[in-house]
Amino acid sequence: MSAPPSQSLGEVPVCVAIDRSGSTYGQVLQVEIGAVQSICSLMSPRNESPVRVLPWCDQVLDPISLPKQATALQHLTSSGGTDPSVLYSSAACLEALSASGLWFLLTDGEIEDGLVENFALKTAQHGLHGLACIVIVFGSTMRGPPAACNISVGIATYAVSPDCLFLFHDVSTGRLSILQAKGCFKELLPRYEQTYKQPDLSKYTKWADLPLISYQSLSQVKVPPPRKVAVDELALQDNLVIRMQDIYSGNVDPDYVYDLMRNEDNMKSMLLAEATKGASKDLAEWLQSQKQPLPAFTSERPDINEQAQHTVMKLLEAMRNGASDEKIQTLQSALRVAHAANWQQFQKVFQTHVQERNRLSSRNTAFGRVNRQSITWDDNLKKNRGRHRRSSYLCEDAWARDESDEDSDYDEFTTPTRGEKLDLLFLPGFERCHNVPGSEFVGPCMLCRKESPLAILLKSPPHVSTPNFPRRNSHTALLFPLAMSRFAETDIMSFFICCDSCALYLVRNCVSPLSDTVTGALALVSLEKNKTTWLETLDSTFNGRFNMSDLPTLFLAVLDKKILENKFRSAIDEHKSLYHRALQWAKGELSGIAEVSDTLSPSLRPGHRGGNRQKYPERTLSLSTVISNRALFDPAEATNADISMLRYAIDGFPVLIRLLEDQGVSQQELQKHTFQRLVFYLTEVHLPTLKKKSPEGKQSNLPEMLHRLASKSATTEPQLLSRNVATNASVEDIFSCDLLDAAALESFRTLDQFGNVERQTGPAIAVYLHALSAYGKDFSTPKDFFNAMKVSPWLKKAIHMPFGISEGLAADLALQIPDRPLES
Numbered sequence: 001m002s003a004p005p006s007q008s009l010g011e012v013p014v015c016v017a018i019d020r021s022g023s024t025y026g027q028v029l030q031v032e033i034g035a036v037q038s039i040c041s042l043m044s045p046r047n048e049s050p051v052r053v054l055p056w057c058d059q060v061l062d063p064i065s066l067p068k069q070a071t072a073l074q075h076l077t078s079s080g081g082t083d084p085s086v087l088y089s090s091a092a093c094l095e096a097l098s099a100s101g102l103w104f105l106l107t108d109g110e111i112e113d114g115l116v117e118n119f120a121l122k123t124a125q126h127g128l129h130g131l132a133c134i135v136i137v138f139g140s141t142m143r144g145p146p147a148a149c150n151i152s153v154g155i156a157t158y159a160v161s162p163d164c165l166f167l168f169h170d171v172s173t174g175r176l177s178i179l180q181a182k183g184c185f186k187e188l189l190p191r192y193e194q195t196y197k198q199p200d201l202s203k204y205t206k207w208a209d210l211p212l213i214s215y216q217s218l219s220q221v222k223v224p225p226p227r228k229v230a231v232d233e234l235a236l237q238d239n240l241v242i243r244m245q246d247i248y249s250g251n252v253d254p255d256y257v258y259d260l261m262r263n264e265d266n267m268k269s270m271l272l273a274e275a276t277k278g279a280s281k282d283l284a285e286w287l288q289s290q291k292q293p294l295p296a297f298t299s300e301r302p303d304i305n306e307q308a309q310h311t312v313m314k315l316l317e318a319m320r321n322g323a324s325d326e327k328i329q330t331l332q333s334a335l336r337v338a339h340a341a342n343w344q345q346f347q348k349v350f351q352t353h354v355q356e357r358n359r360l361s362s363r364n365t366a367f368g369r370v371n372r373q374s375i376t377w378d379d380n381l382k383k384n385r386g387r388h389r390r391s392s393y394l395c396e397d398a399w400a401r402d403e404s405d406e407d408s409d410y411d412e413f414t415t416p417t418r419g420e421k422l423d424l425l426f427l428p429g430f431e432r433c434h435n436v437p438g439s440e441f442v443g444p445c446m447l448c449r450k451e452s453p454l455a456i457l458l459k460s461p462p463h464v465s466t467p468n469f470p471r472r473n474s475h476t477a478l479l480f481p482l483a484m485s486r487f488a489e490t491d492i493m494s495f496f497i498c499c500d501s502c503a504l505y506l507v508r509n510c511v512s513p514l515s516d517t518v519t520g521a522l523a524l525v526s527l528e529k530n531k532t533t534w535l536e537t538l539d540s541t542f543n544g545r546f547n548m549s550d551l552p553t554l555f556l557a558v559l560d561k562k563i564l565e566n567k568f569r570s571a572i573d574e575h576k577s578l579y580h581r582a583l584q585w586a587k588g589e590l591s592g593i594a595e596v597s598d599t600l601s602p603s604l605r606p607g608h609r610g611g612n613r614q615k616y617p618e619r620t621l622s623l624s625t626v627i628s629n630r631a632l633f634d635p636a637e638a639t640n641a642d643i644s645m646l647r648y649a650i651d652g653f654p655v656l657i658r659l660l661e662d663q664g665v666s667q668q669e670l671q672k673h674t675f676q677r678l679v680f681y682l683t684e685v686h687l688p689t690l691k692k693k694s695p696e697g698k699q700s701n702l703p704e705m706l707h708r709l710a711s712k713s714a715t716t717e718p719q720l721l722s723r724n725v726a727t728n729a730s731v732e733d734i735f736s737c738d739l740l741d742a743a744a745l746e747s748f749r750t751l752d753q754f755g756n757v758e759r760q761t762g763p764a765i766a767v768y769l770h771a772l773s774a775y776g777k778d779f780s781t782p783k784d785f786f787n788a789m790k791v792s793p794w795l796k797k798a799i800h801m802p803f804g805i806s807e808g809l810a811a812d813l814a815l816q817i818p819d820r821p822l823e824s
Helices: 027-040 070-074 084-089 091-099 113-125 152-160 183-188 215-220 244-248 254-262 264-277 286-290 304-320 325-374 379-384 500-509 527-541 548-568 573-593 623-628 653-662 667-690 702-713 718-722 731-736 742-748 754-760 762-778 782-791 807-819
Strands: 014-019 051-056 064-066 102-107 133-139 164-170 176-182 442-444 451-459 493-499 518-523 595-597 620-622
Touching: 014 027, 014 084, 027 051, 027 070, 027 102, 027 133, 027 215, 051 084, 051 091, 064 070, 084 091, 084 113, 113 152, 133 152, 152 164, 164 183, 176 183, 183 215, 304 325, 304 500, 325 500, 442 573, 451 500, 451 527, 451 573, 493 500, 493 548, 493 573, 500 518, 518 527, 527 548, 527 573, 548 573, 548 595, 548 623, 548 653, 573 620, 573 623, 573 653, 595 623, 620 623, 623 653, 653 667, 653 742, 667 742, 667 754, 667 762, 667 782, 702 731, 702 762, 731 742, 731 762, 762 782, 762 807
Parallel strands: 014 051, 014 102, 102 133, 133 164
Antiparallel strands: 051 064, 164 176, 442 451, 451 493, 451 518, 595 620
16 A cells, blocks of 8 residues: 655644743744744645644643634743653643644753653654654854754754754844755755755854755645654654664664665664663762853853844945945944944853853862862763753764863863953954054954954855865865965955954854855954964864964965955955955964974975875974074075075965065065076976976977077177077066966066066076076986076076176176086
């Protein structure tokens, strides 16, 4: 006999269990009631069954039938604890659930682990674990990323129901995000290459990454009839039903079990179902059970009457629609007022936190002093004490992830509290240094116009996939991080900057006045004090692609590229100037904390032969310290045999020049270094062609080019042609003979100093190329040739004084090359 057909969601009997516990007081309960009304609007006129609403906390009220008892719904109040298993203590509620074809569980998510286990067991005992369910957690995205979302109430239901949808409703913005979906609800997920894409709830997931739906979207779902499942059975996808005890006892074919595990939804169901049953625990000592972890300060920020949220969205709409200056200024003024009121409230919240932390610290210290020696830890207790289940339980890697950063040991209980001075910014995770001059960048916010510490906005990069680029979560170590900004995957900066208060709302709503999808923000305050937050934010934005130690150097290159782009973008001068100064400040801060090898890159150290860079011990210094050591960093210095600046990857070289410019190095010196990098690049291209087995059989055409250029010189100096002497080699000349490719030329032309190199160093380039053609075969590496050239008594002038080489001097030097050794 075939299975009964599925029905549209609006045609099945529906129950809605609404959490009215004390933690829902105020806005959360009102938003829940609004959600119930949205659910009711989905019902088909043909559906004669009323929507049965089951109000619960640690007690259950009589069911409310809608629409007949709509007034009773509006009169619901918040009180009591949170225990969803009370739904099963009422015969009327059990009858309503058993008669339904779908039920909704609405909750703010917070429940103790023991109650999760009880709820899971009773759901099975009453045969409701085959019923389709939609779990909606109501909360705030300001509490943290999706992986930190508290889902402890709904996890038991999602674990055992074969058809379940897990949603998060942000109470401030109304955004309805899909956390996970299985069974019939997978239809709501986005599709990629004919398969449904389940949200990835890793620690790098941002709210902007999750698919959004509306309540109206639920009407398209076809709901299957409830499955009849025994107490000890688990319903899986494709109408499979298993008993976990059969698997444990070995009564199931191993190949069959393997096939079950290969299905991601089945695997998660089995893992979560076992987790929600709970494990046997040793009782903790009474004194230990009395101790409480010191609370971390909340990442939530107050928004009185949601005034700032609403005003930000209105202001963005006005700016996009080209509203009048008067209207925009009125909204900006209102936003500044809302920010000020929220800041006052925030200070009160912080003081309350300090008082509570001090109280708990004193209490825990008293217990600990007596019992310190008697405390022992059980591994399971250490992992589960005081912890709610998070949405990351829904991830494949949740069962293997390292949670040591969340676990607290005994010493945490006695940690001294922080001072009561409020150095925190409104943007969570950042602190100011009020008494340190220059420790923050202050300017007018581009959104509200408030004079305040500003924040850089980070955005999603373009949807481009570069071949062989570091993968997500690979934390790849980079040899040349300053050369990485040319890739699309590192294009993560918005051109919009704002105060930290505005940044919070733009990040939360994933928007800016530009067309960016905003994913994060970096407050421009002391990087020395906020280094961890900066690194974690960048690591999240880059999706864990790069080694954490490389992030400051890499992001410095991203800032440098954005400063260049800012010069040529279409924007008002005030914004361009503010953006330039803000990024220059950030570059200075980053150069002080970015740790690099004393040779700029591990691959440039003597004796390096490739391979994993971490096999080679290296001395690291701040980037600013390395490049400020002129004796070691100037390529022309005789003692600088490593010539690291010239050997650094060509795409990173312009960043180094601009860093030197920021340090006050003269234009004359910078132009000389630019010339030296140009001729060194020519050496890197030419020397490999002299080897017997050059790549792809490529042969040098340098002599041919010099002969051609010599014919030009012969118009005034006939003897030069017979000696094959060129006295001027322009950038166009070397480009035309494939010694300089287009990508390298583009990198050089990002430098202001390259213009003079192009116009004035043709004779010096000609001398260098004559020497390279004559002596290059005697050297195995470009470094060896350049070092010999720069100390040659008669040719070093071309390296040290390239702008002082005239065509006449170039002719004199070139004519001597066939008859003199390089060292003479």
